[in-house]
Amino acid sequence: MSPKPATQADVTTDADETAVRRAISSTERPPPPSPMSAALTFGWRGMLKVKHVPEQLLDVTITPVMFVLMFTYIFGGAIAGSTAEYLEYLLPGILVMSVLFTTVYSGVALNTDLTKGVVDRFRSLPIWRPAPLVGSLLGDSVRYLLSGTVIMVLGLILGYRPDAGIVGVLAALGLVVVFAFGLSWVFTTLGLVLRSPSAVMNAGFMGIFPLTFLSNVFVDPTTLPGPLEAFVNVNPISILATASRGLMEGNVDSRDLVIVLAVAAALTAVFAPLTTRLYRRG
Amino acid sequence: MTTQSPLAIEATGLVKSFGDTCAVDGVDLAVRSGSIYGVLGPNGAGKTTTIRMLATLIRPDAGTARVLGHDIVEEADAVRAAVSLTGQLASVDEDLTGRENLILLGRLLGLKRPAAKDRAGELLDAFGLSEAAGRLVKNYSGGMRRRLDIAASIVVTPELMFLDEPTTGLDPRSRNQVWSIIRALAAEGTTILLCTQYLEEADQLADGIAVIDRGKVIAEGTPAQLKASVGSGALYVRLLDPEQRPEAAQLLDRDLGAVTMEPDPAALSAACADAARGAEAVAGLARAGVRIADFSLGQPSLDEVFLALTGHTAEDAASGARDPVNEEQPS
Numbered sequence: 001m002s003p004k005p006a007t008q009a010d011v012t013t014d015a016d017e018t019a020v021r022r023a024i025s026s027t028e029r030p031p032p033p034s035p036m037s038a039a040l041t042f043g044w045r046g047m048l049k050v051k052h053v054p055e056q057l058l059d060v061t062i063t064p065v066m067f068v069l070m071f072t073y074i075f076g077g078a079i080a081g082s083t084a085e086y087l088e089y090l091l092p093g094i095l096v097m098s099v100l101f102t103t104v105y106s107g108v109a110l111n112t113d114l115t116k117g118v119v120d121r122f123r124s125l126p127i128w129r130p131a132p133l134v135g136s137l138l139g140d141s142v143r144y145l146l147s148g149t150v151i152m153v154l155g156l157i158l159g160y161r162p163d164a165g166i167v168g169v170l171a172a173l174g175l176v177v178v179f180a181f182g183l184s185w186v187f188t189t190l191g192l193v194l195r196s197p198s199a200v201m202n203a204g205f206m207g208i209f210p211l212t213f214l215s216n217v218f219v220d221p222t223t224l225p226g227p228l229e230a231f232v233n234v235n236p237i238s239i240l241a242t243a244s245r246g247l248m249e250g251n252v253d254s255r256d257l258v259i260v261l262a263v264a265a266a267l268t269a270v271f272a273p274l275t276t277r278l279y280r281r282g
Numbered sequence: 283m284t285t286q287s288p289l290a291i292e293a294t295g296l297v298k299s300f301g302d303t304c305a306v307d308g309v310d311l312a313v314r315s316g317s318i319y320g321v322l323g324p325n326g327a328g329k330t331t332t333i334r335m336l337a338t339l340i341r342p343d344a345g346t347a348r349v350l351g352h353d354i355v356e357e358a359d360a361v362r363a364a365v366s367l368t369g370q371l372a373s374v375d376e377d378l379t380g381r382e383n384l385i386l387l388g389r390l391l392g393l394k395r396p397a398a399k400d401r402a403g404e405l406l407d408a409f410g411l412s413e414a415a416g417r418l419v420k421n422y423s424g425g426m427r428r429r430l431d432i433a434a435s436i437v438v439t440p441e442l443m444f445l446d447e448p449t450t451g452l453d454p455r456s457r458n459q460v461w462s463i464i465r466a467l468a469a470e471g472t473t474i475l476l477c478t479q480y481l482e483e484a485d486q487l488a489d490g491i492a493v494i495d496r497g498k499v500i501a502e503g504t505p506a507q508l509k510a511s512v513g514s515g516a517l518y519v520r521l522l523d524p525e526q527r528p529e530a531a532q533l534l535d536r537d538l539g540a541v542t543m544e545p546d547p548a549a550l551s552a553a554c555a556d557a558a559r560g561a562e563a564v565a566g567l568a569r570a571g572v573r574i575a576d577f578s579l580g581q582p583s584l585d586e587v588f589l590a591l592t593g594h595t596a597e598d599a600a601s602g603a604r605d606p607v608n609e610e611q612p613s
């Protein structure tokens with residue numbers, strides 16, 4: 001039962017049978033909400049949770065700050081020459097890494113949500129089926145955006161000056177968030193298949209960690225042995241990092257953009273229906 | 283078929299297994315529109331699984347069911363549009379406030395934002411939750427949470443409501459409040475399928491009851507019919523003089539049979555299915571000079587019904603109690 005003692009309010013406020021009856025008889029059934037409206041309502045739910053527990057935002061603000069400082073000052077000097085120089089290479093990569101790491105938490109959060117009774121109610125509503133999932137990922141996208149913004153602002157403070165200016169930075173941020181939205185469907189699927197939040201976390205990082213480090217996020221692949229270089233070059237995370245650098249420097253290869261968006265679309269096309277089916281089935 | 287059908291729920295041979303566990307093993311149900319129907323059974327009997335199938339949350343492995351005239355598999359969306367579910371775990375979002383929960387539900391059911399807000403306020407008032415409206419639900423007491431849960435189920439009044447163990451874990455006062463809400467719902471015409479482990483709850487609220495054990499309906503009828511199906515009640519007699527108990531026992535054994543000595547040294551009881559014979563037996567005692575302090579004729583409790591239906595070995599329970607008490611259920 002409640003962790004707190006029964007309050008006086010508990011005693012003075014009973015359900016009033018007449019008022020209950022009046023409340024019961026006073027509604028008509030409206031037409032169900034549109035898919036968009038239902039999804040946005042779930043996005044609103046995600047925002048409300050952040051409002052009530054703002055500490056949730058620590059992982060999307062503190063962690064990226066740590067990453068930027070750590071990689072810039074510990075590894076940066078060893079990899080390139082001056083701070084400004086290696087920030088130019090590193091910062092887009094750190095942006096990609098931090099945001100992609102955050103997507104794992106979408107799966108963890110969904111798994112946690114499943115243990116709660118409210119999911120049964122959502123499942124029993126006459127709404128567009130993927131709405132709860134699309135909605136919470138839209139809410140999570142706000143977190144991705146926040147994470148990305150923290151990194152970019154910190155980068156600018158540290159002396160990063162992208163050639164394409166603010167427009168380029170925003171475009172890169174947008175691209176990374178779109179890719180993260182697609183990728184997070186993989187983790188929501190994991191979130192529904194695995195039994196516990198920690199299992200989702202472990203499996204998620206076991207996948208995303210090597211994929212991120214076997215990309216060009218931190219190092220120029222030409223320094224790598226042949227087979228590894230080949231893998232790094234086709235890794236979508238490399239292509240995303242390259243495209244982000246390109247957008248910020250104003251020299252993006254449009255083929256990279258197409259590939260990144262196509263991969264995001266493909267991940268969504270495969271894993272969104274899968275997640276939805278698993279979610280409905282319970 | 284429309285919702286005008288006299289049967290709100292019509293289930294035939296529902297089966298659902300989880301791996302090796304056959305959670306529901308051929309359940310038939312017929313629930314009249316506008317009634318409160320109790321599904322009574324111990325923990326693990328298959329009540330929740332049955333409700334989840336009927337509420338379209340899981341698909342049956344076999345069998346069919348129509349809810350408000352709609353097939354639960356083929357027309358799941360039509361079912362969802364007309365029913366609401368109050369699950370065994372409170373189906374509210376603990377990380378939101380009570381008011382936010384109700385607004386969320388209102389929006390998801392298609393109310394515009396101002397209408398959803400108004401409706402939330404109206405329900406919070408009616409359910410005595412307006413003071414707690416701005417608090418996070420995780421800080422609510424069990425009774426408040428349950429009331430919010432039921433309020434959330436009627437943001438848009440459903441034609442049929444599934445209630446899964448609505449008073450489990452509540453103190454008696456909260457339980458009475460929930461009962462009065464359920465009665466109010468029924469009085470407004472909502473059909474209610476109520477799962478419960480509490481015999482008293484089914485007895486208090488339900489018009490019809492299905493007793494379920496190990497995934498099977500083992501008896502069905504009105505509370506009165508179920509009690510009658512156990513056969514006998516008992517005649518309890520308390521004597522003025524404990525010395526006369528052996529004599530009274532002899533007489534009752536002759537007239538009724540199955541005499542039991544009660545813990546009270548002046549009291550005894552005998553099996554008695556028929557009130558007239560009970561009255562005669564009491565008169566017989568009086569004629570023989572046994573002085574009686576008081577007597578009563580008790581119906582068997584629903585607990586005894588349950589024990590009688592499930593207290594046997596599995597085969598006995600299956601063969602002996604399988605036939606329904608009565609097909610028709612008077613309202």
Ligand SMILES: Nc1ncnc2c1ncn2[C@@H]1O[C@H](COP(=O)(O)OP(=O)(O)O)[C@@H](O)[C@H]1O
Pocket residue numbers: 300303304305306323324325326327328329330331332
């Ligand atoms: N999702 C599930 N996976 C595996 N077993 C389950 C699942 N749901 C229920 N069961 C099993 O099915 C049986 C019936 O459960 P349930 O319908 O919850 O009973 P009740 O609600 O009457 O207590 C139990 O033995 C339970 O352990």
Ligand SMILES: [Mg+2]
Pocket residue numbers: 326329330331370446447
């Ligand atoms: Mg149950």
